[in-house]
Amino acid sequence: MKTAFFGAGNMGGAIIGAAIESGAAKATDILVYDRNTEAAERFAKAYGTKTADNALQAAEEADILFVAVKPAVVSALMNEIASAAGAPGKIIVSIAAGVKVSTYTGLLNSEIKLVRTIPNMPAMVRAGITGIYFHHFTEDDAPARDYILALFNSFGKSIVVDKELMIDEMVAVTSSSPAYVCLMIEAMADAAVMAGFTRKDAYTMAEQAVMGTTKLMLERDIHPAVLKDMICSPAGTTIEAVASLEESGFRSSLIQAMEACRNKTHSLGGKDSK
Secondary structure, three states: OOEEEEOOOHHHHHHHHHHHHHOOOOHHHEEEEOOOHHHHHHHHHHHOOEEOOOHHHHHHHOOEEEEOOOHHHHHHHHHHHHHHHOOOOOEEEEOOOOOOHHHHHHHOOOOOEEEEEEOOHHHHHOOEEEEEEEEOOOHHHHHHHHHHHHHHHOOEEEEEEOOOHHHHHHHHHHHOHHHHHHHHHHHHHHHHHHOOOOHHHHHHHHHHHHHHHHHHHHHHOOOHHHHHHHHOOOOOHHHHHHHHHHHOOHHHHHHHHHHHHHHHHHHOOHHHOO
8 A cells, every 4th residue: 555654753764664674565655755855865765665745745645644743743734735635545644642533633524544553662673562543444444454553563563442542541551661661770770880880781781681571571471470470589589679679669659650641641632532
């Protein structure tokens, strides 16, 4: 399917590269438009994608319009391409955080087929997780649905939700959570430096431990609680560390942080999603 990408920055660029390299999409079927013409030309040289002279041209030529611009400029972009984007048969895929379905339907028309998504930063290294909500899709749209899922699965995994509200709820779990992990890794590295390791070695150890633990759980389908119990020997060092974390409220602090994230998301408009 002909797909136009509006925006070829970090996230948009990561999706384009992964989709082509994985075979989920053909380079010749991808049209890239970016106000920074050098960004679009970079993908044309690297992969053989096509470039568009303007946004309206890209919208007219493509079946799927992939909105990968900053949320603040979505309205301006939609107004620019409205005559083509609102046409029957067009599908809009949005990765713009916080921009609801109602924004697009209000700017275009209430009958448009739209896919609202929320990928996260690890998509840049093919390890992302994306929440996906399909609006106004029917059984006849199965081929387009499968194609869009393949695009997102090309750089990680995806979770399809049946309510738009759940896209906003995912912010705390997937989109913002890499920052929580970064804080934990920093703390682990600080403790390692206190023990005498170099800062470089400290970060390497902490980062590899987190990555390896996650990889083990995912690939062996091991529940976190089961793996934790496997590591905690009776009267051993690990159970002492776990007990200390519980005493200091490690889990409750994380839950409270995610609740704060959810509340902030709702205050920005997510609570009105259906």
